[in-house]
Amino acid sequence: MGYRRIVNILLKEWQFLFTDFGNTLLVTLLPVLVIGQLILYIWLAVNFAGESAINISIFQNALANLQRATPEVALLSGTEQFQVLLLSQYNFFMLVVPVMISVSVVTFSILDEKLSGSLEALLATPVKTWELLLGKALAGAIPALIVTWICSGIFLGIVAAMGWGYLLDMVMTPVWFISLFLFSPAVIILSFLLGVIGSSRAKDAKGAQNLVVVIILPVLALIVIQITGIIWFTAVSALILAFVIVLVDYFVLRIAVRLFQRESIVVRWR
Amino acid sequence: MSIISVHNLSKKFGDITAVDDLNLEVKKGEVLGFLGPNGAGKTTTIRMLAGIIAPTSGYAEIAGQRTDGNIERLHEVIGLLTETPALYDRLTAERNLKYFAGFYPIVGITPQVEKYLRLMGLWERRKNRAGTFSKGMKQRLALARALLHEPQVLFLDEPTSGLDPEAAQEVREMVKNLSSQGRTIFLSTHNLTEAEQLCHRIAVIRTKLLVLDTSENLRNRFFRQEVNIRLENPSITIINAVKRLDFVDDVEEKDNRLIVRLTEPDKNHPELVKEIVDAGGRILGVSEAEHHLEEIYLKLIREEKENGI
Numbered sequence: 001m002g003y004r005r006i007v008n009i010l011l012k013e014w015q016f017l018f019t020d021f022g023n024t025l026l027v028t029l030l031p032v033l034v035i036g037q038l039i040l041y042i043w044l045a046v047n048f049a050g051e052s053a054i055n056i057s058i059f060q061n062a063l064a065n066l067q068r069a070t071p072e073v074a075l076l077s078g079t080e081q082f083q084v085l086l087l088s089q090y091n092f093f094m095l096v097v098p099v100m101i102s103v104s105v106v107t108f109s110i111l112d113e114k115l116s117g118s119l120e121a122l123l124a125t126p127v128k129t130w131e132l133l134l135g136k137a138l139a140g141a142i143p144a145l146i147v148t149w150i151c152s153g154i155f156l157g158i159v160a161a162m163g164w165g166y167l168l169d170m171v172m173t174p175v176w177f178i179s180l181f182l183f184s185p186a187v188i189i190l191s192f193l194l195g196v197i198g199s200s201r202a203k204d205a206k207g208a209q210n211l212v213v214v215i216i217l218p219v220l221a222l223i224v225i226q227i228t229g230i231i232w233f234t235a236v237s238a239l240i241l242a243f244v245i246v247l248v249d250y251f252v253l254r255i256a257v258r259l260f261q262r263e264s265i266v267v268r269w270r
Numbered sequence: 271m272s273i274i275s276v277h278n279l280s281k282k283f284g285d286i287t288a289v290d291d292l293n294l295e296v297k298k299g300e301v302l303g304f305l306g307p308n309g310a311g312k313t314t315t316i317r318m319l320a321g322i323i324a325p326t327s328g329y330a331e332i333a334g335q336r337t338d339g340n341i342e343r344l345h346e347v348i349g350l351l352t353e354t355p356a357l358y359d360r361l362t363a364e365r366n367l368k369y370f371a372g373f374y375p376i377v378g379i380t381p382q383v384e385k386y387l388r389l390m391g392l393w394e395r396r397k398n399r400a401g402t403f404s405k406g407m408k409q410r411l412a413l414a415r416a417l418l419h420e421p422q423v424l425f426l427d428e429p430t431s432g433l434d435p436e437a438a439q440e441v442r443e444m445v446k447n448l449s450s451q452g453r454t455i456f457l458s459t460h461n462l463t464e465a466e467q468l469c470h471r472i473a474v475i476r477t478k479l480l481v482l483d484t485s486e487n488l489r490n491r492f493f494r495q496e497v498n499i500r501l502e503n504p505s506i507t508i509i510n511a512v513k514r515l516d517f518v519d520d521v522e523e524k525d526n527r528l529i530v531r532l533t534e535p536d537k538n539h540p541e542l543v544k545e546i547v548d549a550g551g552r553i554l555g556v557s558e559a560e561h562h563l564e565e566i567y568l569k570l571i572r573e574e575k576e577n578g579i
Contacts, residue, residue, distance in 0.1 A: 008372035117356035
């Protein structure tokens with residue numbers, strides 16, 4: 001019965017989600033904008049900054065870190081090294097997409113139920129709270145993950161089409177795959193859980209979605225600390241980071257589960 | 271045989287007691303009116319009985335399922351109509367019902383959904399979004415949703431609140447139909463006329479249960495029975511003649527009417543009429559004074575407030 005109920009929730013959530021213009025636009029247009037933006041930055045940097053970019057002090061530490069992690073980068077020209085440096089930020093830059101999608105879906109879904117009162121009617125059915133939570137989580141996580149993975153494919157395709165394909169071996173390191181298959185799901189779960197917490201307190205979707213900032217800022221911080229050479233994520237440090245995010249997920253999950261109890265929802269959610 | 275048994279049910283939110291030591295029984299097929307002012311604990315009681323919130327102490331047994339037992343099973347035997355219709359406005363009427371039906375072990379969801387859409391007169395509008403419905407239609411759709419799994423007990427939390435008179439009447443008719451089919455209904459309402467029309471028994475709550483009885487018994491309990499006698503020529507002679515009768519508790523004259531309070535009205539009517547005629551009175555009409563549930567309710571709440579102070 002659990003499986004049937006979860007699928008029931010999932011299908012309804014998707015029907016609900018994709019009949020809303022704003023959400024459909026978010027799932028389809030946001031990834032295009034993010035990829036386009038990143039490609040544009042790289043193109044501008046390569047064509048206008050070129051060779052001189054590697055002399056900018058802020059990037060020198062990062063390039064040194066990159067060369068330590070991937071020694072063959074040292075054999076490339078200055079412009080190419082700069083390109084690899086920028087392309088390597090895709091992993092973290094792209095995390096914005098699943099975070100946005102996941103938070104938007106969950107806040108949209110839970111707030112609508114909360115404001116219309118349908119959550120109380122739902123809680124009077126035999127559905128278990130974990131089934132409800134999981135159904136809603138999957139409703140946001142599945143499109144977010146699929147979109148993230150598709151975007152990565154598109155990104156690689158565009159990079160190859162722009163004649164930069166020979167650099168991809170140096171970009172698609174283990175960190176790339178750790179980010180895609182560990183970071184992304186872990187960050188999506190975190191986004192979902194924070195979305196649940198936000199929705200339980202917020203009075204409207206806008207208030208709840210402000211939480212996006214709480215997740216996106218640390219994600220963007222990862223890019224900043226990597227590109228300024230403070231740290232370079234190797235496979236080991238990326239795995240440690242993924243483990244930390246999973247740990248944070250666990251603690252946030254405990255808070256979210258406590259909030260997402262029948263009694264809390266009908267009595268305390270205002 | 272009781273289908274709902276409530277045993278010492280209490281609920282506290284911090285220091286505030288919302289429901290205090292509630293005990294009541296509801297028979298199978300009975301419609302119980304659950305009355306009380308705002309904040310009296312009606313919705314909290316319904317939420318506890320529906321297994322949505324846990325009591326601080328006590329428990330209830332509904333159709334063999336305890337509120338402190340298997341909640342999933344409890345939810346299979348109850349249907350709940352919440353204070354607001356709480357529908358998914360962007361989904362069609364049919365999709366709303368199918369979604370909820372998906373949580374119950376219903377064999378044949380489609381025919382079951384059709385049955386209730388037809389019963390509630392919404393079959394023709396099944397493909398329309400719930401958001402396009404009038405308040406009355408939304409409430410009927412919400413009622414259909416509460417009935418989809420054929421619950422043995424139906425909890426209705428102020429089903430006509432916020433509806434216009436016509437829509438409220440439609441919902442009342444639906445409740446009457448369900449009652450005639452032998453459903454057990456626990457009806458929380460502010461509308462006393464509605465309670466009088468629909469309910470077999472009335473419970474009045476203000477944190478504690480104040481009374482539980484039929485409206486007829488409540489009337490007899492709270493008001494001495496009165497007879498209104500309209501006279502062409504009321505006079506002091508007639509009033510004194512009536513006062514002298516043993517079974518008369520009190521007499522009052524008002525606008526050519528004598529309001530006579532009797533010990534046993536059914537027995538005493540003929541003798542009373544004879545005495546008035548013998549005293550020269552010309553009777554234009556005799557009627558029993560009616561006390562509405564509202565008067566009983568207000569009296570109860572007022573007394574309770576005074577006692578509380």
